Amino acid sequence: MKGNQMLRIDKVYQTLCELWTNKSIKELHVIQGTTALEVANTLGISRANASLELNKLVRDGRAIKLTTYPVRFLPKETVEVLLDRELSGITELETIADLDAVRQADEPIADSYLSNSKNPFDQIIGHQSSLKQVISQAKAAVYYPPSGLHMLLLGQTGTGKTFFAEKTYEYSRYEGLLKEDAPFKSFNCADYYNNPQLLMSQLFGYAKGAFTGADHDHEGLVEKADGGVLLLDEVHRLPPEGQEMLFYFIDNGTFNRLGENGVKRHSKVLIICATTENPDSALLKTFVRRIPMTIQIPSLSERPIEERVALTQFLFAQEAKRIKKTMRISIDVINALVHATTSGNVGQLKSLVQLVCAQAFLKSIHRFDEVDIDICNLPDDIREDWVSSRDNLARAMVISKYVDVVTVIHPEAVAVTPEASTDYNIYDALDKKLVVLENEGLSHSLIKKTMMRELQLYLKKYVKNYDSTSNLLNFVDKAIVDFVNQLKEIAEAEMRVKFDRRFTYFFAMHIDAYFSRGEKVNLLVAQEIENLKKEHPLEYQVAERFRVEISKVFHHELPDVEVAYLAMLLVNMDTESLDQKIGILVAAHGNSTATSMVNVVTDLLGVAQIDSLDMPLSMSPQQMFEEVVEKVKKLDLGKGVLLLVDMGSLSMIEPKLIKASGVEVKIISNVTTVMVLDAVRKTNYTDRTLVNVYDSVKRDFLASVRAQKTSKGKPKAILSICTTGSGTAKKIEVLLNDIIDRATDEDVRVLTISALKIKEEIPKILENYQVLASVGTKNPNLEAPFISLERLIEGSGGNMLHQILSEGEVTEVENQSQNFVIRDLCEDMLEAHLVYLNPKLILDFLLNWTDAVQQACQMNFQNTTLIKLIIHSAFAFERVIKENPLRYEDTPSAASLECLPLVASTLSTIENGLNLSLSEGEKMFISEILVEAISVS
Template identity: 50%
Template structure:
């Protein structure tokens, strides 16, 4: 009998004749209890239990410590079919109306799926709900928070909540626009927002619909709204007031559109935006920074981000408590975006070090970025911090891939799979006869240059890009951008310079 089958059989044996009262009282077995019964290493038991959860044979009860119970046992005790879309719950009590299926399906509120919905995000979620339901068509919102705090994610969840609540129709548009992409070209910016008429300006070879038109009947999310010039703000609040607009170059034709605006900024709105514009955005919602979130929320966020990387790798992660400790308490990041970057960097290191392992990627202190590792090693508070974190995670925590529900899934910033690229590069470099040490050095150079700053949106600005890339490379990339735009008859946004200069700089540094 395989190890996983032994564990499942032991769980079934432990609860095969349990009453509902007994199940509600004990909530299943912990990995430690099963390990002691079968004389198997606890980490191996935890690994297999999570595989059983993924295969929908066992339910995970997120108590402390985490406990597990077979689906068959619960179905028999409740005398109802278990909803296998939900394999992790906080407790077994009171499940007859939720996770145990009746004749009708149950739906889930997208806003209440967010980590911190009963903690640091409680007020923000309450405000968002009120704004969506406000008659007749909702209140426009302004999201305030530091870079990388999750304003884009929150805006997307508001959109999903509006559909969930039947305020918006399924398939209604959700359009994202970053004002910083066009802040130095007001004409092009207004064309993007409101569209233009053929011949309105040089290069306007045909009529074009703007974002306001595309977002009709849905939501237009305007990020970095403080980069919108005064004339853009004036046109926007005129549209908000009247519901009508003209395409650039039109004088007579009046167009209409019904749009709910969600704006986001890192700046003080009173100093960055026109007061006349601010008055049209009545609901201001504060999105907390990482420091403002509780330890439990930061642990949950880290676990979620690790789970998403496990999904990309298609393997379980075995994460040491010291890795949690270092990631969560690192003084080097102040937002969720940077945490995401650090998590991905740790996972990339671990993946490279565990290429020869089929089942699991082990993440230890050696996989931490140097600056985080040094900060962790020099801290005198590590013992105390680890003890506090141990309330939420084990010495070694097995994390299974997280597959989000399609209705609440957010498009990832990364359009490629980093781990596939690492595997391909290792294969190529192996064929070239490089040693394992040389291969690791080559690949880690790329990882640090590309991943380290990927989620730091401010790095798209050239002054921050100089932190990673030599000025000569940036200037050359600007010239390449001009050539490409001329040859291809198109316009690239600021990301072109960022990505191409990082790529060229990485190549040159490898050469050195």
């Protein structure tokens, strides 16, 4: 079987490689990859088998997965050859453009269109001015006999240190100082800052058996860069022992792999180090002495105004090339951008130019060949700074020496770098999408919404360096944003819901677009508008209120179709109820039994989300069920309904009731007035989930309920049920025995039975045992409580079982019972998937961590939440070792940011214990899991 699997995986990999043989870079960006279905059809196997093998290839590092829809795959080796880049550590991407985003993060100063020279240094803006000295230093370093001087590049983030190192490498090849196929390797020391052993193994390689997981010899970057250049970025993060090993290599040209004794290896490498720190304080003096050439890359603010203007023009030229439209750029825009970017980060200037171009392009999307870019296209903060600056006139006078009042850039006259020409073209995509959506007859609001999502995704990926406050809302006039915030308050009050910031985003863009385009064709017929009124009366009523407010503020009467669009936006907004509560329904046989209980409770506690259902003996079961369904629907406010009933027979309708009503329901039998009081108190004065309240009420009244059900004189037992009576049932048996050991000293046996033989076996069991509860995959419909497998895993089932065994007494053992269930469920998964970390060790760490988190939050999370936290965090630490941390690219919520310090402080113990440090992105994902847990607890 194993041989067949290997044969199949090899066939899948071979097919994937063949499908991408002779493909171009352009095809790579357009097609993005191959789906599992395409591979399956080519090989004549099932899609499931193709997907299985492709994901194995990703885990083995032989393929790259793109999380598009559908998911696509690429052979890594083929992509590396195509891009002429090493993609070590990359196994998953959102799009191929992510690879370009990584390269563009530190690219500031290419200037191909200013110079036709093939000399790489001549293609840099400022090569005859601010960068003349640093270029001269680099030339002297690479020419120095016999094989060049190692260099240390200093400069602020984004000034272009990585780019300058690449140009130095290209110049060395251009001058014949390095062979044409000489390697260029780049290594970021910060990625391994807290794991010196792993850092050194990446630099110098390791021998088989050097550490856990080292199952083969590994060649380090020093060997791979032999005959070429090795860039050590953020070299100040290199630990002292790493610096010592490196300067030993610099002195002698020899090194050893980690775990290798008695072997001297040789490599000839030109080392270029880069740092943002002061080398005198951040690096060993003995190390600095061995790097004789120190080159200071000037910050943007230190470069002359003509270079900053030239950089801005060049960046606009790149966008013109991609838009394929002529740009007409106001001098005010260049003035504002040049003086807004003073931090030394040229990447920020690039981000701002892209932001401005995207805004201008969107507003002129129906024009054929030109895009006008003026001061209105700037983000609010930059525009306001430009307006309020007293130096504008003087600055404009200076800039006018280099540009006209309007700078015209024609795309066909611009020669951009090969890297830029292969970028994903968002403008082409928007143009094409506009045509498609209009041909399909979609509403303008929906077209706008779709295209704005596309643009937002682009900006999120490529405009990373710009301040987080400058998002798409900067495209809208501030007056409209303020007005929409007022509409948001109106909608929240009338609809009794809470909208997030997307409300402001969608409605501001929609209203701004409406005023920009003026009247439009009515794409909705009158009947569709009437249907909207009937199906969503509340949303339409609020939209009508919006029309009144727009008329007051802007003195403009919205047509009916625009009111309909506003209503449609309201319908499609995700909301969170302001008054979500658990509903309570009391149902009892008799003419007024249930009503009497509810009246007593409301008299004592006041108004509550509660109702009663009196069921005369003449009421048929079907009528009773239908009335319960209707009552449950009316009581549900988003958090479910707790049904308190008088007879056990009513408790059996729970699954049927959930299906018929579409509402989450929990049922407790043997209702009393005291029980109703307890339930209302817990739902009114605490923010708890339905399961929390159900467990709490049941626990408080469990002893009296069980007293009515016990069968004295027989040994006690708990049934473990699954389809076969083995497998899952045996696993449950282990969990149950642990709960029994912790909850009671009595002899309680676990009996495993098959769900297929319940009818035959249950009568025999009841003759010989007092069944306290049954657990598993099928309800045997006994008087004793049934706990589903899902509830056992979730945690509430284990707690309920503990309370049954301990006669309803709650002890500190409750949390321990949670921990052992979690341990048993997590251990198998961690053992199966963790490669570098010890599963038992990391599990011990994370169990203690979740206890600390719960204590800090003063909450007990459900097992499902704890399992999610443990598994995600374990894989996060594994990703640190694999050098493949998750990147957090969304705008974090306020709640997530509030939780982040708690996550960071509680995780620090594990980080110190493992000598591994999670990235901010990984911690933000964990914070989101924690926020989700708190919101539902």
